[in-house]
Amino acid sequence: MSVEDQYRRVAAEVAAVCEQCGREPSDVRLIAVSKTVGPEGVAAAMEAGARDFGENRPDQLVARAAQFPEVRWHFIGNIQSRRIPDIVGAAALIHSLHTLRHGQKINEAAARLGTVQDVLVEVNVSGEASKSGVAPQEALMLVRALAALPHLRVRGLMTMAPQGDPAAAEAAFRGLAVLAGEIRSSLDDAEAGAFTELSMGMSEDWPCAIACGATMVRVGRAIFSDSFEE
Numbered sequence: 001m002s003v004e005d006q007y008r009r010v011a012a013e014v015a016a017v018c019e020q021c022g023r024e025p026s027d028v029r030l031i032a033v034s035k036t037v038g039p040e041g042v043a044a045a046m047e048a049g050a051r052d053f054g055e056n057r058p059d060q061l062v063a064r065a066a067q068f069p070e071v072r073w074h075f076i077g078n079i080q081s082r083r084i085p086d087i088v089g090a091a092a093l094i095h096s097l098h099t100l101r102h103g104q105k106i107n108e109a110a111a112r113l114g115t116v117q118d119v120l121v122e123v124n125v126s127g128e129a130s131k132s133g134v135a136p137q138e139a140l141m142l143v144r145a146l147a148a149l150p151h152l153r154v155r156g157l158m159t160m161a162p163q164g165d166p167a168a169a170e171a172a173f174r175g176l177a178v179l180a181g182e183i184r185s186s187l188d189d190a191e192a193g194a195f196t197e198l199s200m201g202m203s204e205d206w207p208c209a210i211a212c213g214a215t216m217v218r219v220g221r222a223i224f225s226d227s228f229e230e
Helices: 003-020 039-047 058-067 081-090 100-113 136-147 166-186 189-194 206-211
Strands: 029-033 052-055 072-075 093-097 117-122 152-158 197-199 216-219
Touching: 003 029, 003 039, 003 206, 039 058, 052 058, 058 072, 058 081, 072 081, 081 100, 093 100, 093 152, 100 117, 100 136, 100 152, 117 136, 136 152, 136 166, 152 166, 152 189, 166 197, 166 206, 197 216, 206 216
Parallel strands: 029 052, 029 216, 052 072, 072 093, 093 117, 117 152, 152 197
Antiparallel strands: none
């Protein structure tokens, strides 16, 4: 299948799963993770209707955002302090913030640009040592500290679920949704009004993530890989 066909198939499946879960398809944003393809792959997905793309490397994010400014670019990789000015200048949303130190640097970079940077706080719900993210019990304190920064807006939470274990993935997704509700209830009205996003679910587990409340799913292989199998 072409990239166009694969994107349309995934988008249709996302809409169908939303309807099965009693949710509106417009409630879930499909982010095409384009880190493994060239500009032609991005253009093909755009032709099929993609308007949100994810990148995990600053260099590629900056180049893609300049080449395709008409779509939204999401930064989903590990944050390096020295690359924060580049990320802030290119990303509509940063998914992987999990330290106050990086939050303060993002705030400073956004202030220099005269903007407010939207971010998600990455939470290591599963507790796996191989995964980044703040511990669940520390997430509220971090969100409150970040929310106090004037050039940073906390839009919600993100997590990476364990791979190859559907039950563990579902537990991680449900845990993040519960945590998000607890945090939202402790924020003031303005902060809670912005705190609406749950970025969770990838090519192999996004249907479960949607059932658990995801508002964003990050899908790469199912869109861009010829060898992906359900």
